[in-house]
Amino acid sequence: MKNRMQKWSLTIWLLIGLFVFSTTVLASTSVDYSRQMGFGWNLGNTFDGFDQNKQLYEESWGNPRVTRELLQHIKAQGYTSIRLPFSVIDRQDENNVITKDFLARYQEVVDMALEEDFYVIINLHHDSWQWLKYWDGQESSLEFERYKVLWEQLATTFKDYDGRVSFESINEPDFEGGDKHAKLQAVNKVFYHIVRKSGGQNEKRVLIFPTLATNSDQVELDRTAAEILSYQDDNIMATVHYYSEWVHSNNMGMTSFDQVLWGDVTPRTSLLAFYDRLTNTFINQGIGVVIGEYGLLAFDRQSYDGQYANDSGELYKYIELMSAKSIETGIPIMLWDNGQHFQRQGETWYNPWFGEIVTKSMLGRSAYAKGFWKSYITDKTSSYELPMEWNGQKLSDIRFVEQSTGTEYQLQEGNDYSVSAEGIALLPNFVDRIKVGEYGLKGQLFIHCQQGAYWIQNISYANQISLDEVNGTVGEELMIPTTFNGEDGLYASLQNEAGNPVSYNTWWPYLVYLDEWVPKNNQNMIYLPAKMTGLLQDGTYRFILKTYQGTQVVYMLTVSDSQIVGKMVQTDTEIISEETTTEKETSETVELTTPNVDPVPDTNTSEETTNNLKSVTSDSKLSKKFKKAKEQVDKRVQKVKEKADQKIEKVQEKAQKLLEKIQAKQNKLLKR
Incomplete structure (x- = not known):
């Protein structure tokens, strides 16, 4: 009887839980709420767009009108939350009343998103740099009054919406002159009190405070954490944005995800340190945090043949690790998409490989090559080693698609390749088929594992x-x-x-x-x-x-x-x-x-050169001519390294001072 009562009690609580969470979210803390948000997507350059033709609304920056079908396709990718950037700018009258039709249309899309079971972030967006940045810090000033009136309208419009809707005070806030932190705290404070006093569900609604410029430096995180804790309100979250280190994100010669940028910092270690800071500063203090935007800033730049300014393989590694750390820490991430990633009319990904890694990474780890996604076979190559980071995955098959004909065939293990814990060895039978005809890209290997995203490896026949x-x-x-x-x-x-x-x-x-x-x-x-x-x-x-x-x-x-x-x-x-x-020796020339x-x-190139020369020296068949050449190159390498150390030290000092300021400004421009 006791066991039966326990089963009935558990069943009743489960049914109650299902009913409650189907109508409203009762997150006990903002940390719980952030974990429920999961993976998210930004409907960028849509309701945040603006131009002189006020009637274009969400189409003003070239994206099509939002449909329910689009949201359904986004949901099908695995996303469970959506951020809906909203800019007023010039869509208001002299009393700061938002254009009725524009607000109604935005509300319609919020409704559709909730009906498709998304968590929704309502966010005041480009107003931050269009006019709020000029606020002088006086509460009587026009900018402050304008901000108040806008949020009074938004809070009233959505006050009866359930807990899946959260409010973000302002996007990437920054100010000209004065005490920027004091201004941001004043903006967040008036936002908080407007929402909490507006009634309905807003009394307990999750509110999101950004760091200054949504910067993730420790000093900014500490300020925002202290600010949130001072409210003694469990329903306040923090938000930051993450676009990796500027020189990597914009591909300023720092292409690799594992390339040393300065000191011992690589894009990978920077990402890991970023998550550690968020966990230690927010999660461990009981404060939820959402990475409201992430991506790489040079993605929009494409070459004549559709190649991206960000190396596709290194972008894959960045997305893969961002997702893995999100799962590990419970910190939600939201992909910034201004229309460059998901085709809003074709309802698929512009770059299928990008879509593959984004969606598969929501489920777990994926394998990838440790080096670049481009390999080069020369006339000297007999076999080729491809070191792999398996991430716990097991190889399923390898397929090769010829560049010239599009013909696809499956490689045979033992004949075309061998596999080990270290990676994949391409054997002479396959390599010899590459060394024919003119130099150039011969095709792509599609490396499939039993789980996770597939990896692409370009194979080229090359000289110099x-x-x-x-x-x-x-x-x-x-x-x-x-x-x-x-x-x-x-x-x-x-x-x-x-x-x-x-x-x-x-x-x-x-x-x-x-x-x-x-x-x-x-x-x-x-x-x-x-x-x-x-x-x-x-x-x-x-x-x-x-x-x-x-x-x-x-x-x-x-x-x-x-x-x-x-x-x-x-x-x-x-x-x-x-x-x-x-087949176990490297085949790279x-x-x-x-x-x-x-x-x-x-310095990286110099060290690589030195290592290559060491391998050549170890060969007993090395000719005297090559030995003499090595001595000359050793002297040159040492000279280069000495100059490199001096110049890079100076560059680092300048870069340290300029990177934060440059990144804050460039983020806004490139994101548009």
């Missing part, structure tokens, strides 16, 4: 890149004739005679990819835009290019009377590793070129 002479004019486009021979440009720099960077970011040594320089493989050229040549004056400059395969080229630009002459510098030494003979002038300071 070569840049030909060119003539041009300062202030005009410069198109350098290039024979890529299957190689791909990784990063580049432009230096003056003193060795200082020539770019629009003189505090950083590398150029912005697909902005300040563009490799155009299908047009056999490297493109420097007019804005870059416009920086040149009479003198000599070094354009230094590094490829994915490891080739480094120095190309001299000589300017006289506004005329440019470009010529590749001859190398002192070229060292190529011997052909591998067994090491091509080291030492120019007549010092290359861009790059």
Whole structure:
């Protein structure tokens, strides 16, 4: 009888729980609430868009009208929460009353989102930098009054909505002059009291306070945590945004997810430290936190062939780890999508591989190559090692899709490849099929595991890149004739005679990819835009290019009377590793070129070069010629490293001071 009563009691409580959570969310703390939100998506550049034609509403920035079908497709991807950025800007009258039709249409979409069972964040968005940033800190000022009236209307409109709806005070708040933190706290305070006094469900509704500029530096997190705790209200959450480190996110020569940026910081370690700060500062103090936006800022820049400014494989690793840490910590993440990710009319992902990793990462870990997603087979290659990070996954199959024909076939284990805990070895039977015809991309390997997203590995047949002479004019486009021979440009720099960077970011040594320089493989050229040549004056400059395969080229630009002459510098030494003979040996060709002038300071490259030379030295068959070349290169590498240490130390000091300010401003521009 006792057991029967316990079963009935449990059944009743389960039914009550199902009923309660189907109508309202009774989260005991903001931490519980944040965990319930799960993975989220931003309906960006929609209701936050604005222009002179006030009647366009959500279509003002080019995205189509929101439909229920779109929300259903977003839900089908695995998302359980949605952020609906809302900008008023000029859609209000002289009394700050929001245009009736615009607010009604926004409310209609909120209703649809709830009907599709989303958690919904209502967020006042671009008003932050359009007019609120100019607030002088006086409560009698027009900006403060305007903010109050807007939230009075929003709070009243949605006061009877259930607990799945939360309110975010303002997006990426920043202010011109004065005490910025005091201003933000005043804005949050008036927001809090307006909502709490408006009645209905707003008395207990979850409210979201941003850090200053939604910055995640420890000092900002501490300020916001202390601010929230001072209210003694369990239904207040914090929010920050995360777009990785600026120089990686914008691909300023820092392409790899595991590349050292400065000190011992890589994009990966930065992400891990970011989650640690959120956990220690908020979760461990009983404060919920949501990463209201995440992504990489250069994603919108695409090349002629649809390649993205952010390396697709490194983007995969970033998304995969962001999701894994979200699951581990219970901190919800919300993908920023201004229309560049999910096709709102086609109702699928523009980049299927991006969609694959986003959706599969909501369920668990995925495997990936430890290096870049681009591999190069040369005439010296007999077999090829592809180190893998399996993340607990087991290989299912490998398929190869030929670039020229689109033909797909499955690789045979033991014949085409072997697999181990360390990775995948591509065997001679497969490699020999790549080494035919012209140099270039031969196809893609699709590596499938039993769970998780698939990994793509580009396979190219390559030799060595070569840049030909060119003539041009300062202030005009410069198109350098290039024979890529299957190689791909990784990063580049432009230096003056003193060795200082020539770019629009003189505090950083590398150029912005697909902005300040563009490799155009299908047009056999490297493109420097007019804005870059416009920086040149009479003198000599070094354009230094590094490829994915490891080739480094120095190309001299000589300017006289506004005329440019470009010529590749001859190398002192070229060292190529011997052909591998067994499937366990690496098959990558090491091509080291030492120019007549010092290359861009790059401690990582110098260490890599040293390691490559060590492997060559260990070969007993190494000729005297190569030994002598090694001695020369050793001296040059040491010289480069010494200069690198000096220059990078100076760069770090400048970057530390400028990165935060630059990132806050650039985030707003690139996100649009």
